[in-house]
Each structure stands twice: as structure tokens, then as C-alpha cells.
């Protein structure tokens with residue numbers, strides 16, 4: 001194979017003794033990756049989630065029937081390989097869901113790296129080279145976290161956008177991270193040592209925005225007792241982030257366009273052009289194009305701002321990020337409360353629960369919920385269970401998609417009155433399995449139960465092989 005590039009990727013070796021997997025460790029590092037070693041299972045899980053480890057290679061001997069649930073919290077965030085010595089075949093079979101693969105402890109390191117590369121390239125949509133995406137993710141950490149293919153896709157051009165000097169338009173629902181992306185562009189750009197400022201055009205009264213942006217001369221209006229610089233001057237050689245640009249009054253839109261074209265400003269009441277070197281990044285929650293169509297936003301400004309574009313998908317369209325961010329925010333809140341790590345992972349059922357919600361407030365809402373969860377979390381618990389999470393969800397509606405699909409397809413089953421409950425349950429499971437083409441993960445999700453609960457119910461009912 002061509003020499004793999006693992007730069008930006010991390011591998012956690014969990015258990016196996018101090019010298020185990022030494023050849024894999026050497027090879028991973030030789031190709032540019034970073035390797036961590038942790039011998040205790042709980043510490044490894046906590047570490048993998050907090051550091052966003054890409055790959056975990058764990059000694060299968062770390063897991064037994066009592067710890068098996070913990071695999072789920074690892075697989076939520078990382079690609080997990082379990083290493084066995086060949087004798088643990090039965091135990092290994094027991095762990096199956098979520099584990100990427102089982103490998104022999106003496107695996108040829110080149111083969112292992114090949115597996116990792118193949119797996120991660122697939123995750124990146126097949127066509128994307130690892131070298132393009134993963135350094136991006138590591139550059140953005142720790143303040144911007146994601147692992148979903150949808151976000152990788154959305155941010156793929158971020159480094160080249162940052163390197164250019166053009167205006168950028170960032171769109172996305174509330175709480176999707178528009179401001180963080182604007183800051184990331186600034187930090188990754190040549191202007192990083194210059195100032196960054198955000199102005200929320202929607203929050204400033206119409207009459208004041210002009211002065212806020214361009215400043216004013218002494219005596220420009222009653223009360224203007226001294227000259228004041230505006231945000232454009234204050235961010236000279238830096239980046240000015242104009243949030244909610246759609247709320248900018250039409251008259252001011254004309255002025256902004258002129259400033260972008262001519263690269264100088266006039267203070268309110270001033271006649272002298274003041275040259276400025278500012279990169280403008282704008283953001284909008286609403287579709288600006290629609291605002292243009294409605295005559296509320298100037299089309300010439302729209303085209304000027306829309307040169308480079310980043311659209312952030314809502315959280316419900318990047319479900320892979322939900323457990324990852326949730327654990328991150330939980331850990332952060334607990335750390336702020338002075339609680340010592342390791343922090344309890346979310347149980348599979350809790351993950352199912354939060355993955356199934358709408359998150360209209362997106363990442364901000366998830367962060368607030370997890371902060372509330374952390375505040376009242378009982379000490380010493382092993383996992384965060386749905387009973388710890390659900391009381392904080394009152395405003396969060398479940399995703400309607402399952403229901404909708406159901407209505408659309410007209411799928412359903414008839415259960416006559418008098419059917420014993422366990423039998424009815426069995427039928428529902430059976431039909432849902434049929435509906436998903438025997439996909440157990442999806443079935444569990446639709447039924448809002450953990451995959452392990454599903455397996456247990458299947459084996460208990462005896463109707464279907466576990």
C-alpha cells in the first residue's frame with residue numbers, strides 16, 4: 001500500500017500490559033499518528049471521550065460480562081478494535097455490537113494500520129483523503145468538536161477559506177456553532193494576531209448600528225462630545241464578525257457594500273475617508289436568499305457577502321455528534337463543579353434517548369441540558385442513565401421521523417384486545433425488525449430501547465435467535 005498518513009489521528013491502547021502491541025504503537029507513530037496507553041478500563045473510557053480518540057485498541061481481557069456495557073461508550077466516540085489471544089472467542093462474540101473488529105494480539109502492525117486507514121477513509125465518504133480531513137479536526141480541537149461526516153463535509157474547505165481574505169457567509173440554525181466557526185476562521189487565518197470582534201446586527205437598535213460600526217466624529221449629533229472609533233476601526237488588521245446580517249437596515253446595507261468595495265470608512269459626521277483592512281465574516285439564521293427575494297436584503301450585497309459559504313447542518317442531521325458533544329459538555333460541567341474525573345459515560349439507553357430528540361436549539365440546547373444533568377447528578381454513579389437525563393428535557397421534542405415514516409408507509413400491526421403484553425411486545429419487535437430489514441441497531445432506536453435490551457428480549461422470547 002502507499003505510505004499511509006496518520007497525522008492528526010490518535011490511537012489509544014487500553015490494557016494488554018506495558019509491552020503489548022509495541023509493534024502497532026511504533027508503526028502508528030512512524031506514520032505520524034499519536035499513541036496513548038492506559039491500563040485501567042474506566043480511565044481509558046474517560047480519556048477516549050475527552051480527548052476524542054479516533055481509534056481504540058483494547059485488550060479483550062479488560063472486558064467481562066459486568067463491564068460489557070462500557071464498550072458502548074467507547075464505540076460511541078471511537079473506532080474500537082478488540083484484541084484477543086484466540087482463546088477468548090466466546091467472550092468476544094458476546095461483545096459484538098459496535099466493535100469494529102476483533103484482531104489477534106500478535107497482528108502484523110501493517111495489517112492493522114491498513115484496517116484503520118480503510119475504515120476511516122470509508123467514514124470520510126470514501127473519496128476524501130485522510131490527510132485533508134483529520135488535520136482539520138485536530139486543528140479545530142478543543143474548542144470545536146465534531147465527528148460526523150456531515151460536519152467534516154461542511155468544514156472541509158475551512159482551511160482554504162481561512163487562508164483567503166474574502167468575505168464569508170455562514171448559515172445555519174440557531175446554536176449550530178456559527179460564531180465558533182467565525183472564530184475558527186480568524187484563528188486559522190493570517191490575521192490571527194489581529195483583533196476579532198462580533199457585532200450582533202439584530203441586537204442593536206437600528207439608529208445605533210451605524211455609529212457602532214463606523215464610529216462618529218465629535219459633534220456629529222447632540223451628545224457626541226468626543227470622537228469615537230467604531231468596530232471597523234477597532235478590528236483593523238483583524239476580523240469583524242457581523243452576526244444576524246439579515247437584520248441590517250437596508251440603508252446601512254448600501255454603506256456596508258461600499259465599505260467592502262472601497263476598503264475605507266467614514267465616521268458618522270466625518271468627511272475624511274479612513275482606510276481599513278478588515279476581513280468581514282457574516283452569519284445568518286434565516287435564508288438570506290429569501291430575504292433578497294422579499295426585498296429585505298440587497299442582492300448586490302448578498303452576492304458580495306456570499307463569495308465563500310459555509311452551511312452548518314442542524315444537530316439532528318449529524319447524530320454522530322450528539323453523544324460525543326453530550327459527554328464533552330457533561331465532563332466540562334462536572335469539571336467546573338470541581339468533580340474529579342473519571343466522569344461517568346452515558347448509558348446506551350441515554351444515548352438512544354438524546355439521539356432521538358429534535359434539538360431545535362442545536363448544540364447550545366444540548367450543552368444547557370448536559371449542564372443541568374451534571375448539576376444534579378448523584379455522586380459515584382457508574383453511568384448516566386435516562387432517569388438522570390429525562391427530567392431536563394421538558395422543552396425538547398422527540399424527532400418526529402419515526403412516526404412520520406410510519407404514517408407515510410401505512411405500516412403497522414393489529415394486536416387484538418386480550419393479547420398478553422409480552423406477546424404484543426414480541427410482535428412489535430418482530431414487525432419493527434421486518435420494517436428495518438433486520439437491522440437491530442435501527443430497530444432498537446425506533447423502539448427507544450438499547451441494543452442490548454433488544455438482544456435480551458429476542459433471546460428471552462425464543463421466537464427469534466439472539
Ligand SMILES: Nc1ncnc2c1ncn2[C@@H]1O[C@H](COP(=O)(O)OP(=O)(O)OP(=O)(O)O)[C@@H](O)[C@H]1O
Nearest residue numbers: 143144145173174175176177178179180285363364
Ligand atoms: N461543535 C461544537 N463544539 C463545541 N461547542 C459547540 C459546537 N457548536 C456549538 N458549540 C457551542 O454552542 C453554543 C452556541 O454556538 P454559537 O454561538 O457559535 O451558535 P450560533 O450558530 O452562532 O447560534 P445563534 O444563531 O443563536 O447565534 C456555544 O456555546 C458554542 O460554544
Ligand SMILES: [Mg+2]
Nearest residue numbers: 178179243283
Ligand atoms: Mg451566533
